[in-house]
Amino acid sequence: MLRKGLAIAVLGLALVGGPALAAGSQKEPRTADWSFSGPFGKFDRAQLQRGFKVYREVCAACHSMNLMSFRNLGQKGGPFYDPKYPNPNDNPYVKTIAKDFEVSDIDQETGDVVKRPATPADRFPNPYPNEAAARAGNGGALPPDFSTISKARMGGPNYIYSLLSGYSAPPAGLEVPNGQYYNPYMLGDVSAFWKGKGHAPPGGFIAMPPQLAADKVTFDDGTKSTIDQQALDVAVFLTWASEPKMEERKAFGVGAMVYLLILAGILYVSYRRIWRNVAH
Template sequence: MLRKGIALAAFGLAIATAPAALAAGGAAPLKHAEFSFEGPFGKFDQAQLQRGYKVYREVCSSCHSMDLLFFRNLGQKDGPFYDPKYPNPNDNPYVKAIAAEYQINDIDSETGDVVQRPGIPADRFPNPFPNEAAARASNGGALPPDLSVMAKARHSGPHYIYSLMAHGYANPPAGLTVAPGQYYNKYFPGDLTASWSGDPKHVPPGGVLAMPPQLEPDKVTFDDGTPSTIDQQAKDVAAFIAWASEPKMIERKQFGLAAMTYLLIFTGLLYWSYRRVWRNVAH
């Protein structure tokens, strides 16, 4: 037992005194963006969601799929193009127009041939590639991740997307070797120790990814006249992906607040009943 205790103590000391290089890696602390949907009373900004969809459509959709999203979701309550005049989103003319912009693979019922047709609200967002091999071949061997739930799949998801897209890309620090076709991003989680020739105690934060910088000023023209800066584009597309990752967020919050209100009232009534029933009973 004594030897075992000594061994454990030695192991703990080794961890406590290990060089900083062993703990190197990880991303830089994220930048914080103010989003309207944060907090228990937060709601999605519909204008921002519309701008974010446009950034996704014109910038991201050429590589990134959204396999869990249907066009009709865009017209559902709290969605980017929700209109109370059309409680059934399949009837929403704007959603119909958006879906019709896409070409959807289908099967001809008479010949069995693969054909393409304009999209309808009931269709899923189409994948930009026919299969994984084609996706990797078009992106230097890297597989672009699906964005359907990206805001839920990453810690502080909307802030991660915003930070990575708007502020993460930079020239590699002197001493960091980045392979051709790779791009340094200080908010992309990784460990650059093996590629770092400088002080091992000061390995740069971040990692490398195959996606080059995608945003630039005025790359997307916003219909509402909002200045199309890199920061604005990144913030808007982060909000859109957050909505796509949890389109029922507002309903969930409202239900939670109603449930808490009910429980508080019920607790008050229960306490009042307890005091009234037992008020003449000695304790």
């Protein structure tokens, strides 16, 4: 009787309380033709370099990448990998990039905190000294760390690409709170702010204003710098940062499958030979 009563109670909540407990909605992210998709996919090095430039010149002002070191940029599979420098710490391009940043260090003689040019071994510096400063600089919102953002968000690169390029004017009848921006690809529930007719539109509010603009970043390879291109490129870079060993993992997986197929063939031939004179 107790189980039956609980079942009825749960069913009642599902039917009566469904709308109150319903989660928010969002527009389905757009799907791009990613070069790294599939078992044989690889990152486009030129696109990784463009994506890093978008992160460096736009995103790095607010978003940290605490798990990323400068030398990762020069490792095998990275944006600036050069086979002449198997040790990424020796990569001159990586050294040049690192020197443009300053990191905190300790003076070994005085114990004071000092600033010095970064080296390939240093991690990307955080744009804010602490969480309180980050929130104060962004209207109370905490910019998420971008080290694994592609794996942390459902939809991965498609979500990042769609969100960054998908800002639009709010539909008529939607009241946007101060300090917030409407984005149809942002998961949320805007029903409390919907004054129009019919169902509330998909999407949600985000504290980050639109960050990309045409020609905001100049690409060294001459690629046209549209909002769509910038969003695509930075999505690829953040996907690589989330899984920098993806190409090696795929190569190992393909090799393992080939090995298993050969082993299966050898075992089948051996089985047939050993048991060929035995009645079954």
